[in-house]
Amino acid sequence: MPAWTSPSSTEPRRPRRPLLLHPLAQPLLVLLGLLPLAELIWRIAADALGANPAEALIRQTGDWTLRMLCLTLAVTPLREALGLPALARFRRTLGLFVYFYALLHLSAYAWLDMGLDPAAVVTDILKRPFILVGFLALLLLTPLAATSFNAAIRRLGAVRWKRLHRAVYAVAGLALLHFFWMRAGKQDFAEVAVYAAVIALLLGWRLRGMLARRRSA
Amino acid sequence: KSVRSSLAGALASDTATPHKLVTTYNNYYEFGTEKADPARRAHTLKTEPWTVSIEGEVRKPMKLDLDALLKLAPMEERIYRMRCVEGWSMVIPWIGWSMADLIRKVEPTGNAKFVEFTTLADPAQMPGLRSRVLDWPYVEGLRLDEAMNPLTMMAFGLYGEVLPKQNGAPLRLVVPWKYGFKSGKSIVRIRFTEKQPATSWNVAAAREYGFYSNVNPKVDHPRWSQATERRIGDDGLLQRRRPTLMFNGYEAQVGQLYAGMDLAKFY
Numbered sequence: 326m327p328a329w330t331s332p333s334s335t336e337p338r339r340p341r342r343p344l345l346l347h348p349l350a351q352p353l354l355v356l357l358g359l360l361p362l363a364e365l366i367w368r369i370a371a372d373a374l375g376a377n378p379a380e381a382l383i384r385q386t387g388d389w390t391l392r393m394l395c396l397t398l399a400v401t402p403l404r405e406a407l408g409l410p411a412l413a414r415f416r417r418t419l420g421l422f423v424y425f426y427a428l429l430h431l432s433a434y435a436w437l438d439m440g441l442d443p444a445a446v447v448t449d450i451l452k453r454p455f456i457l458v459g460f461l462a463l464l465l466l467t468p469l470a471a472t473s474f475n476a477a478i479r480r481l482g483a484v485r486w487k488r489l490h491r492a493v494y495a496v497a498g499l500a501l502l503h504f505f506w507m508r509a510g511k512q513d514f515a516e517v518a519v520y521a522a523v524i525a526l527l528l529g530w531r532l533r534g535m536l537a538r539r540r541s542a
Numbered sequence: 543k544s545v546r547s548s549l550a551g552a553l554a555s556d557t558a559t560p561h562k563l564v565t566t567y568n569n570y571y572e573f574g575t576e577k578a579d580p581a582r583r584a585h586t587l588k589t590e591p592w593t594v595s596i597e598g599e600v601r602k603p604m605k606l607d608l609d610a611l612l613k614l615a616p617m618e619e620r621i622y623r624m625r626c627v628e629g630w631s632m633v634i635p636w637i638g639w640s641m642a643d644l645i646r647k648v649e650p651t652g653n654a655k656f657v658e659f660t661t662l663a664d665p666a667q668m669p670g671l672r673s674r675v676l677d678w679p680y681v682e683g684l685r686l687d688e689a690m691n692p693l694t695m696m697a698f699g700l701y702g703e704v705l706p707k708q709n710g711a712p713l714r715l716v717v718p719w720k721y722g723f724k725s726g727k728s729i730v731r732i733r734f735t736e737k738q739p740a741t742s743w744n745v746a747a748a749r750e751y752g753f754y755s756n757v758n759p760k761v762d763h764p765r766w767s768q769a770t771e772r773r774i775g776d777d778g779l780l781q782r783r784r785p786t787l788m789f790n791g792y793e794a795q796v797g798q799l800y801a802g803m804d805l806a807k808f809y
Contacts, residue, residue, distance in 0.1 A: 369779065374779075376774050379772060437780070438783070449767065452762075453766060512747070513575045515673070
């Protein structure tokens with residue numbers, strides 16, 4: 326068979342675009358990230374939040390904050406371990422979802438538990454260490470969310486931006502402490518242990534990389 | 543068969559919490575720490591045969607089977623408020639009799655100052671015992687005069703039916719002016735003692751859970767306020783929490799038990 330009849334030589338070869346770079350990948354991730362909220366709204370409407378709906382809402386928004394945080398922290402290790410540099414572009418979206426669910430968590434608490442009374446919220450936050458710790462985590466997340474767009478990165482410069490965003494490790498520690506303290510009364514640490522293990526693994530992976538770089542330098 | 547109680551304070555004027563919520567939102571850690579666990583898992587509890595051993599500082603120690611316990615005193619229906627230490631509450635129509643009826647029968651000696659209640663801890667029936675949340679078995683206790691107060695009740699049923707397993711079948715304590723955890727479920731031993739019993743939650747976290755654990759809006763839990771509560775099933779999602787009442791609204795009946803005591807110290 327002559328070479329020119331071969332289809333591969335006649336049809337121009339279209340470069341294969343990885344699924345991760347598909348233009349719809351980012352919007353899809355946003356939709357996925359909104360699913361937990363959609364489910365909660367549906368359950369409010371259907372009166373399907375159980376016997377104590379207020380508690381369920383406060384807890385689940387907190388759970389989703391932690392889950393989004395774990396996903397965000399997993400991006401870099403997965404990117405390097407799987408050799409998928411394209412994953413990096415999803416980190417910002419996931420990080421903003423951490424902030425989004427943390428804000429929902431705070432709002433649910435302030436509204437449902439504190440009756441939206443600012444004085445009651447402030448007194449409660451100052452009086453209860455476990456709430457204070459959670460609140461600090463949210464405060465610390467705020468500058469990270471505020472500098473998550475490209476212009477901010479340019480203005481800060483990559484080095485300073487990176488340094489600032491390392492605060493997410495402190496946020497992870499505070500969020501875990503918040504959850505641990507909340508469960509301390511019931512001495513029910515099974516779920517806390519799962520999140521702690523995941524976060525320890527993700528941060529431990531970074532620490533190992535840092536030490537290896539230092540040794541080789 | 544039971545009659546409406548004529549005891550002062552025994553019929554809360556509040557609307558009773560729907561049966562479904564009373565029997566699906568439970569703290570019964572022997573069957574798991576999630577509220578929905580007991581209703582899903584307590585079917586493994588075997589309530590017959592059942593014997594309660596009454597021992598310690600009594601002239602007439604005895605072992606009573608369920609039949610004897612059911613006949614010990616006339617059954618009464620009482621509608622009590624139940625305030626959980628976690629900040630929620632219910633109103634439950636219990637069926638049972640005053641603990642005082644049993645106490646008189648066994649004749650406590652002069653040494654008896656406290657009553658200790660031990661609940662069932664059988665790993666074969668209770669999957670939650672695998673967790674080390676508390677030291678099993680679960681133990682609760684009252685001062686003898688608290689146990690003698692007519693409001694203190696041994697319950698065998700609710701909503702006109704036999705006590706569901708997730709609510710502490712076949713018999714449980716109900717002490718309506720104290721946080722719910724003081725009311726032990728599935729009781730197997732009642733011991734009269736001279737010394738204050740070591741109670742489970744107090745042993746686990748003394749700073750958070752005192753021996754007395756009277757409902758008190760002015761004494762906060764270290765991690766949350768006790769000034770308000772959410773009534774399960776009654777308060778809408780966006781409704782403000784309702785104020786918690788001193789001694790859960792039973793001050794007229796039990797206030798004298800604590801005359802002169804510093805309730806912030808003896809929490």
